């Protein structure tokens with residue numbers, strides 16, 4: 001018993017030393033492998049990006065990369081580079097449903113957004129915007145209230161709108177045709193942020209209205225004017241579904257015919 005009990009611990013000790021040696025060898029090997037492969041991994045992941053931008057990149061690599069290419073550098077004949085367009089352009093394109101583009105056409109149109117849940121849409125547009133912003137910079141829509149206040153806002157907004165926007169979008173912001181199948185769309189569905197983003201990014205044939213062309217305050221005045229135009233539903237005439245003069249004429253005609261019929265019955269009853 002005494003000899004066995006003396007040998008067993010020595011055997012264990014040797015085994016333990018063996019384990020330690022193997023462990024160290026494994027660590028060195030792992031370290032070497034890490035050193036060999038780690039730089040490549042890091043270069044691809046781009047340590048510069050914030051977490052939000054990385055989340056945006058993941059969405060981008062799923063839904064946009066086929067047309068806009070790796071790192072948003074663009075793909076010939078499919079989609080332009082997005083370097084430098086800023087989060088404003090991304091927000092405008094994604095929240096108005098224009099992007100991701102479904103098919104090639106003369107002009108990307110407003111359509112039901114890719115993400116139908118409004119919160120998910122807002123979140124994903126922001127993450128995508130953050131990614132494009134961190135890749136190449138560019139204009140951004142400011143946070144907070146985008147309406148102007150003060151007595152002269154509507155007058156000034158209206159003036160700025162007529163000078164800068166109505167040539168394409170019509171005086172009512174209802175939109176109008178441009179050349180070769182293109183058009184300036186109605187602003188009926190546009191939110192404050194989308195109008196601001198459209199001015200900052202100048203989609204398609206629309207010019208860019210940078211902050212030196214229209215100051216942020218002037219942009220707010222224009223937005224207030226446009227949104228007021230929509231809320232002020234019937235600036236003239238009766239509100240007969242706003243289908244136009246035909247409905248109004250029809251209404252007058254129907255009322256008139258009914259009146260004549262009643263008059264005839266009344267006269268017939270008298271005689």
Ligand code: HEC
Pocket residue numbers: 060063064065066067068078079080082085089090093094099100101102103107108128201203204
């Ligand atoms: C089927 C191809 C296609 C897909 C998918 C697509 N795009 Fe586009 N994108 C285009 C084309 C073509 C244009 C340029 C034409 C236009 O602006 O109407 C464009 C324009 C844009 C612009 C405007 C660039 C500028 O100059 O201001 C942005 C921003 C944009 N895309 C973002 C996205 C994002 C974000 C996604 C993914 C959610 C996406 N796109 C998916 C084809 C695509």
Ligand code: HEC
Pocket residue numbers: 096107108109110161164165166167168169178182183184185186187188189190191194195198199203204205206207209222
């Ligand atoms: C030279 C013509 C032109 C002028 C001037 C112009 N736009 Fe546009 N606008 C366009 C075109 C074209 C589009 C459509 C772009 C697209 O679908 O990608 C557009 C789109 C828009 C949209 C998006 C509408 C939507 O909800 O789908 C808004 C908002 C808008 N413009 C606001 C303005 C404002 C505000 C001004 C004045 C400060 C202005 N535009 C001046 C041509 C113009």
